[in-house]
Amino acid sequence: MTxxxxxYPWLKAAHVISMVxxxxxxxxxxxxxxxxxxxxxxxxxxxxxxxVMEARLMRVIMRPAMIAxxxxxxxxxxxxxxxxxxxxWIYPKLIAVVALTGFHEWLAGRQRDFATGRNxxxxxxxxxxxxxxxxxxxxIVVMVIVRPF
Numbered sequence: 001m002t003x004x005x006x007x008y009p010w011l012k013a014a015h016v017i018s019m020v021x022x023x024x025x026x027x028x029x030x031x032x033x034x035x036x037x038x039x040x041x042x043x044x045x046x047x048x049x050x051x052v053m054e055a056r057l058m059r060v061i062m063r064p065a066m067i068a069x070x071x072x073x074x075x076x077x078x079x080x081x082x083x084x085x086x087x088x089w090i091y092p093k094l095i096a097v098v099a100l101t102g103f104h105e106w107l108a109g110r111q112r113d114f115a116t117g118r119n120x121x122x123x124x125x126x127x128x129x130x131x132x133x134x135x136x137x138x139x140i141v142v143m144v145i146v147r148p149f
Contacts, residue, residue, distance in 0.1 A: 004079035011075045018068035023137060026100065029054060029107050030130035036114055038123035047117075054111045056118035066104055073097070093143040097137040103132055 004011065036050040076082070082090050113119045142148065
């Protein structure tokens with residue numbers, strides 16, 4: 001643990017960088033789903049274009065960024081920088097991160113549905129879902145920066 005505390009600034013930087021990449025994907029993929037659901041007829045060239053974009057976003061950016069966010073975040077936790085008895089802000093933050101992970105996996109399932117031509121979710125529902133990462137981000141940033149408790 002003490003060895004990690006010396007790496008704390010680097011771990012924190014890597015955590016923030018990976019989190020930004022992950023959040024970008026969590027904002028962008030539902031927006032792609034809106035356009036895909038509303039404009040692309042299954043089997044069309046546009047449908048295939050969306051399928052490729054969605055799969056690459058998930059595989060190349062979102063999944064690795066989520067994993068890196070978790071790895072660097074857990075490293076920060078075990079570094080000793082957080083006092084779990086007194087730093088109560090960490091608990092809402094962790095709940096929001098777990099919720100984002102669940103949302104990520106829900107998006108991964110919808111991406112697979114589009115890939116197999118089985119999307120059953122409306123563009124309107126994807127528009128609403130597109131707002132969820134913003135709520136989680138607000139909670140996370142307030143907890144980490146303001147530390148209200």
